[in-house]
Amino acid sequence: MIDPTRKILTGFSFACFLFVGCWGIQFTEIAEMNVWAGSPPSAKSTKAAGDADRGRAVFSGKGVCHYCHGIDGNLNQRPHLTADTVTLIAQLNPPPVDLRNSNVLRLKTDKQRARAILDGHPGTGMFPDTTMTNQELIDTLAYLALLRGEGR
Template identity: 65%
Template structure:
């Protein structure tokens, strides 16, 4: 099952996030909304499949068993988006490109389904995850 299969195997029910209302400039210069980015991250973007719900790798969404098995085989494993020290991509431009075009040497395939605004919103949400770190839980 490829990336598309992984995306189709999960039926997202993104909830409303009561987090920061701040916005950030994305790689393309537009304003990003972290609240909308959270919905994309946990929904349409399917980021949570590998990176965990709200970026908590130990909290995967409910997925089919074969999808979970495929994700467990990824080498290197998906990045811990809440741990700044382990992240290799250090700019929003690099993150934008990795999401849009895929990240060579990893299991991250290109996502061409997100609009530029959805991607910019997701980048704003990723900034929130990096600031929160792994200590904050629901």
């Protein structure tokens, strides 16, 4: 007969292994991103690798950016949200900014934007996105450039 405790322990260490494995991947991604963020000459070529269409899917999908910034950055066009979420967003101070209007935007570089997305925008209600992959981030940045009218 299989000892149940042993079975649980085996399962547990396997879970740990998976967990550590995931962290390893996360760290590799972060390291890669830092390389990219820290070297301005290569920033342009990385920008070209971003796919604005995929960025749009992230923006209005798993990134839930559209909750606050609106569908396609249109603040008047929000997805269907629960009343609680609507109330919370309405209370944000400062309110979510119009990402299509470069006159009101304060961040000037993709490096700053990447940091705001990954770490959260300090002093605002914008929370960090901890699930975004490096590629999704680059795609989102390409999409944001498109919203500002800078994209192709």
